[in-house]
Amino acid sequence: MPTLLQTRGLTVHFRQRSLMDLVTGTRRDVRAVNGIGLELAAGETLGLVGESGCGKSTLGRAILRLVEPTAGKVIFDGVDVTAMDARALLDFRRRAQMIFQDPFASLNPRLTVGETLAEVFRVHGICPNSEIEQRVVGLMAKVGLSQDLMLRRPAALSGGQCQRAGIARALALSPDLVIADEAVSALDVSIQAQVLNLLSDLQRELGLAMIFISHDLGVVRHLCRRIAVMYLGRIVEIGPTEAIFAAPKHPYTQALIAAIPRLDQADGLPQEGLPGEPPSPTRIPAGCPFHPRCTRVFGPCEQDPAPAMRDAEGARVACHLYPAQLEGA
Amino acid sequence: MSALTLPARLLSRRFGAPRALQVGAAIVFLWLSLAAVPAVFAPYDPIVQDLGATLIAPSLAHPLGTDNFGRDVLSRIIWGTRLDLAMGVFGVLAPFVIGCVVGLVSGYFGRVVDALLMRLLDVTISFPYFVLVIAIISVLGPGLQSFFISVALVGWVSYARLIRAQTLVLKESEFILAARSLGYSKARIMFRHILPNAVLPAAVFSMSDIVIVILLGSALSYLGLGAQPPAAEWGVMIAEGQVFMATAWWISFFPGLAIVLLALGFSLVADGLAERFGVRE
Amino acid sequence: MTAVPLLAVKDLSVVFRRRGADLEAVRGVSFALDASEILGLVGESGSGKTVTCRALLKLLPGQNARITGGTVRLEDQDLMPLREAEMRRIRGPKMAMIFQNPSSHLDPVMTIGRQIAEAIVFHERASEKQARSRALELLRQVGIPDAERQLDAYPHQLSGGMRQRAMIAIALSCRPRLLIADEPTTALDVTVQAQILRLLLRLRDETGLAIVLITHDLGVVAQTCDRVAVMYAGRIVEQGSKPTVLTCPLHPYTEGLIQSQPEAAPASERLSSIEGQPPSLADLPSGCAFHPRCRYAQAACRRHPPPLAEVDGHQTACLRWETLAATRRIAEPS
Numbered sequence: 011m012p013t014l015l016q017t018r019g020l021t022v023h024f025r026q027r028s029l030m031d032l033v034t035g036t037r038r039d040v041r042a043v044n045g046i047g048l049e050l051a052a053g054e055t056l057g058l059v060g061e062s063g064c065g066k067s068t069l070g071r072a073i074l075r076l077v078e079p080t081a082g083k084v085i086f087d088g089v090d091v092t093a094m095d096a097r098a099l100l101d102f103r104r105r106a107q108m109i110f111q112d113p114f115a116s117l118n119p120r121l122t123v124g125e126t127l128a129e130v131f132r133v134h135g136i137c138p139n140s141e142i143e144q145r146v147v148g149l150m151a152k153v154g155l156s157q158d159l160m161l162r163r164p165a166a167l168s169g170g171q172c173q174r175a176g177i178a179r180a181l182a183l184s185p186d187l188v189i190a191d192e193a194v195s196a197l198d199v200s201i202q203a204q205v206l207n208l209l210s211d212l213q214r215e216l217g218l219a220m221i222f223i224s225h226d227l228g229v230v231r232h233l234c235r236r237i238a239v240m241y242l243g244r245i246v247e248i249g250p251t252e253a254i255f256a257a258p259k260h261p262y263t264q265a266l267i268a269a270i271p272r273l274d275q276a277d278g279l280p281q282e283g284l285p286g287e288p289p290s291p292t293r294i295p296a297g298c299p300f301h302p303r304c305t306r307v308f309g310p311c312e313q314d315p316a317p318a319m320r321d322a323e324g325a326r327v328a329c330h331l332y333p334a335q336l337e338g339a
Numbered sequence: 340m341s342a343l344t345l346p347a348r349l350l351s352r353r354f355g356a357p358r359a360l361q362v363g364a365a366i367v368f369l370w371l372s373l374a375a376v377p378a379v380f381a382p383y384d385p386i387v388q389d390l391g392a393t394l395i396a397p398s399l400a401h402p403l404g405t406d407n408f409g410r411d412v413l414s415r416i417i418w419g420t421r422l423d424l425a426m427g428v429f430g431v432l433a434p435f436v437i438g439c440v441v442g443l444v445s446g447y448f449g450r451v452v453d454a455l456l457m458r459l460l461d462v463t464i465s466f467p468y469f470v471l472v473i474a475i476i477s478v479l480g481p482g483l484q485s486f487f488i489s490v491a492l493v494g495w496v497s498y499a500r501l502i503r504a505q506t507l508v509l510k511e512s513e514f515i516l517a518a519r520s521l522g523y524s525k526a527r528i529m530f531r532h533i534l535p536n537a538v539l540p541a542a543v544f545s546m547s548d549i550v551i552v553i554l555l556g557s558a559l560s561y562l563g564l565g566a567q568p569p570a571a572e573w574g575v576m577i578a579e580g581q582v583f584m585a586t587a588w589w590i591s592f593f594p595g596l597a598i599v600l601l602a603l604g605f606s607l608v609a610d611g612l613a614e615r616f617g618v619r620e
Numbered sequence: 621m622t623a624v625p626l627l628a629v630k631d632l633s634v635v636f637r638r639r640g641a642d643l644e645a646v647r648g649v650s651f652a653l654d655a656s657e658i659l660g661l662v663g664e665s666g667s668g669k670t671v672t673c674r675a676l677l678k679l680l681p682g683q684n685a686r687i688t689g690g691t692v693r694l695e696d697q698d699l700m701p702l703r704e705a706e707m708r709r710i711r712g713p714k715m716a717m718i719f720q721n722p723s724s725h726l727d728p729v730m731t732i733g734r735q736i737a738e739a740i741v742f743h744e745r746a747s748e749k750q751a752r753s754r755a756l757e758l759l760r761q762v763g764i765p766d767a768e769r770q771l772d773a774y775p776h777q778l779s780g781g782m783r784q785r786a787m788i789a790i791a792l793s794c795r796p797r798l799l800i801a802d803e804p805t806t807a808l809d810v811t812v813q814a815q816i817l818r819l820l821l822r823l824r825d826e827t828g829l830a831i832v833l834i835t836h837d838l839g840v841v842a843q844t845c846d847r848v849a850v851m852y853a854g855r856i857v858e859q860g861s862k863p864t865v866l867t868c869p870l871h872p873y874t875e876g877l878i879q880s881q882p883e884a885a886p887a888s889e890r891l892s893s894i895e896g897q898p899p900s901l902a903d904l905p906s907g908c909a910f911h912p913r914c915r916y917a918q919a920a921c922r923r924h925p926p927p928l929a930e931v932d933g934h935q936t937a938c939l940r941w942e943t944l945a946a947t948r949r950i951a952e953p954s
Contacts, residue, residue: 061809062780076520103522116513120535129531130521168897169665179517198664199836203880203893210890225810228839232882232891269814271839272883273866279818279843284811287779 011051014219015073015187020046020082022065022072026292038292042068044243045082047318052186053217057230057251059266060240063288066223069240070189073221074106075099086187104134107180111192113172117164123150123175124160130182153178154208170201177208181216188213189221194229206233227270231255239263242291242299245318249325259327261304298330306331346603348610360615363607370601374420381414385571394587404589406580412589416597419571423601426486426556426565426572427549433491435545438498439538443529445499446506456499464496469555473564481564486556497548498541505537539616546609550602557598573598624696625652626830627676627715627798632690634668634675636901637683643901645671647854648690653847655797656824658831660845660862662838662877666898667851669834673800676832677717678707694798712743716791720803722783726775732759732786733771739793758789763819781812785819792823799823800832805840817844838881842866850874853899853909855925860934870936870944872914908939916940 022043042065050056058066071077073084075091084091091102110116117126127146131137137145147157153174164172173193180188190209194202210233213220224230230237231251238248239262247260258264265284286303289295295302301311310316310330318326319333350359373380389409397404403412445456463471472489479485509515510533518528559565560574568575573594580590634646646668653659663669674680675687678699692699694714699707719725727735736758737751746754752771759767762785775783784804791799801820805813821844823829833845841848841862848866849859850873858871869875876894878884885891896913899905905912911921918940926939938944 061811071516074520076516100522103520108517108520110513110517112513116517118514118518118532118536133521133523133527170897176517179521183521198898199838199877200664200880200894201897203882203891204895206882207890207893226882227810228882232885265811269811271810271813271817271837271843273838273842273878273881274883279814279821283814283818285815287781287812288809 014052015050016085018083023080055220055234057234057237058223064240065243104183106187107185109190109193113169187219191223359607360611366604377418381417383411383414385415385418406590415571422572427553430490430552434494437495442499442502446503501541543612549605627653628693633688656828660841660848661834663851668854712794715798716796717800722787743794762789802834857937870941871938
């Protein structure tokens with residue numbers, strides 16, 4: 011499958027300038043995303059997992075240029091998104107969309123579902139005005155929303171219905187890429203399964219490339235063919251889902267998987283767990299950012315940030331425990 | 340100003356916000372009807388003089404008496420409603436619109452634009468409101484037109500602040516991010532998406548602002564800087580009746596009462612809305 | 621269950637008044653808990669689990685919520701007739717609560733040490749010095765590193781996991797025998813969640829603390845709880861020991877919840893899900909509140925709210941539980 015999306019050295023740093031910082035002369039940047047390189051083929055699903063502060067949401071927004079990257083490139087279908095002018099950007103926006111976390115907050119509270127969806131068609135001139143209503147009804151049916159909900163505002167809908175409306179809006183322009191940013195995290199468990207099924211069906215039916223951002227490994231495992239694990243703005247491990255679950259290589263990935271509460275763990279929690287908490291992205295440790303919490307830390311970890319090593323099937327781990335391999339080997 | 344809104348607030352505490360809103364709205368509606376078709380309600384012509392019927396005390400033929408030119412006070416009050424109401428409504432409309440645009444642009448674009456506009460706001464707000472209005476009117480010359488221009492130039496600041504505060508919060512919300520991801524233009528995002536969601540505090544404030552502007556307008560007219568005689572504006576009427584306070588008190592008293600009642604109506608609406616929508620000054 | 625459980629709730633009902641109508645948020649809930657036991661209270665939004673727990677502490681919000689029936693016996697004392705002043709002596713020394721979002725439940729302008737000490741000074745009439753040294757001991761007990769310095773830290777200086785530990789320290793400051801934990805780890809990262817759950821288990825082992833753990837995550841229940849009660853639309857629909865309920869659920873809702881976990885379905889197959897959505901309290905279905913979403917529903921389910929059936933300490937509010945169990949036995953030849 012041809013590569014649809016590629017990022018190279020993508021970096022997003024936010025300047026934090028408080029009065030105290032001006033006085034003391036310090037500069038605490040929030041280094042949300044640090045040199046991310048990944049690829050996504052058309053129609054492929056990639057899961058982006060990590061805990062708070064890992065930068066996964068910021069990465070999603072940077073890819074869509076909703077947040078300006080500080081450095082690096084995003085290449086979509088061969089064109090550099092980071093260098094696009096306004097017109098090219100508009101075309102890009104038609105082809106790459108996002109689904110947001112909070113179902114209620116992601117819809118304009120003063121517009122009905124019908125108005126929100128119709129606006130997309132109208133602004134982009136997809137079809138003549140007379141056809142818009144028909145299209146809206148069709149779109150709503152596709153995401154499992156009945157026609158009579160068209161005249162309702164978000165406050166009169168349930169979380170699941172709002173999220174379906176958000177999905178409909180993202181699909182209105184028939185994008186090639188959809189980034190789902192914690193799209194089911196705010197939903198009740200029984201509704202999550204429904205929406206996950208919907209996303210999975212739509213992805214298959216429409217051949218969408220999808221990046222699924224979530225802190226919930228269980229959900230990502232179900233939906234995505236490949237997974238990238240993030241920590242403090244870096245990808246620490248990336249590879250096929252089942253390979254990562256069966257034999258996680260990076261100590262952080264191992265700890266993350268071990269910490270997931272599972273129904274078959276009726277004997278209680280595993281004894282050893284990851285100590286401490288994810289540090290703030292304003293104070294990233296030197297060397298490998300994970301080393302202060304790592305149970306297998308040794309010599310080079312404190313000085314050398316481990317570069318990503320390539321593995322056999324396109325899987326990569328950024329850890330000194332694994333022998334370096336040359337790019338292209 | 341709070342001296343006049345105090346009775347309204349006390350009343351609405353006592354009877355509850357929905358009741359206050361209802362009563363206030365009824366009062367305002369009453370005045371609006373008078374302003375709409377004064378000829379239906381007013382028994383006499385407000386301008387035509389009748390020197391044979393001057394200074395008559397309130398009686399059956401003239402329920403509120405007549406003034407020194409023999410004009411029926413009741414009819415003048417009814418016809419004057421248009422002027423005072425217009426002062427209130429249009430004296431708030433222009434600042435509202437200007438304030439919305441400034442607040443939206445300032446809040447949405449931030450940085451340099453925001454800094455410049457807010458400095459302009461700081462300068463405007465550093466002058467006492469009434470002093471600045473009077474100063475501008477004295478430059479432009481007395482009259483209602485000057486009044487409206489002056490109020491527009493000075494009054495926009497409160498609205499700009501309210502709208503800007505809401506804009507700053509709303510522009511970070513997910514549905515705005517969604518609008519950006521759909522490639523909507525900045526103008527569309529600001530006016531179609533942010534503004535309708537930002538306007539509520541400003542709208543509630545505008546009701547109490549109407550009270551202030553009505554009082555300001557009638558006070559200026561009383562001073563000769565606003566509406567001019569022989570217009571039946573209530574402030575003008577109070578000024579004209581001033582010399583007769585001892586002998587024909589009704590000439591100044593009833594227009595004064597009318598101002599109070601109109602302001603009370605809007606005050607009750609303002610307080611009721613603030614209570615209902617949880618907005619506090 | 622011992623003869624006199626630590627906590628015995630019977631037929632608890634809570635009603636909310638909204639826009640002139642009475643909504644039954646909790647309808648006849650009964651459960652019991654012994655010392656050293658952890659009961660998981662599972663449910664989704666609108667199930668009534670949080671309202672139930674607030675009712676135990678008589679901390680219902682505002683004028684519009686009131687307890688309309690039932691008894692709550694803590695150490696065999698009925699809490700229902702107690703007045704506010706007497707309840708204050710229960711909250712803290714006898715039972716305490718921790719919440720989902722520690723940032724909203726900690727006073728931002730008071731140091732952690734003071735917040736812990738405050739409860740001790742108030743309830744035990746201790747001196748400031750005694751309270752402070754006990755606060756230090758508590759911070760160590762809940763696993764906050766560098767406890768001496770953290771006594772004087774403000775909540776915003778601590779991370780999410782640390783704040784939650786601080787909140788646990790405040791809750792335990794007066795040595796209550798019962799802790800109510802309302803989704804204590806939902807807002808935390810999964811590795812931190814594991815730490816906090818481990819802490820709760822350790823506290824239970826060391827002090828005999830009984831815990832009511834509210835959660836929507838069945839995985840958490842599996843790891844930590846001894847018994848489970850599942851709530852739906854204000855009622856407990858299933859209750860029993862954790863292993864039994866999770867492996868052999870006897871209520872279609874519980875079964876549906878278990879099956880809709882992503883781990884239940886093999887990768888790249890559709891997840892099993894429960895159709896429809898939880899009902900609004902203003903518009904509850906007749907009979908069994910779950911029947912519109914239930915694949916075992918029959919006419920009888922629409923007519924009467926099902927009575928609680930009990931099988932070996934395992935309770936279920938479903939008329940068709942036997943069919944459910946039989947269907948599962950057929951589907952899983954073991």
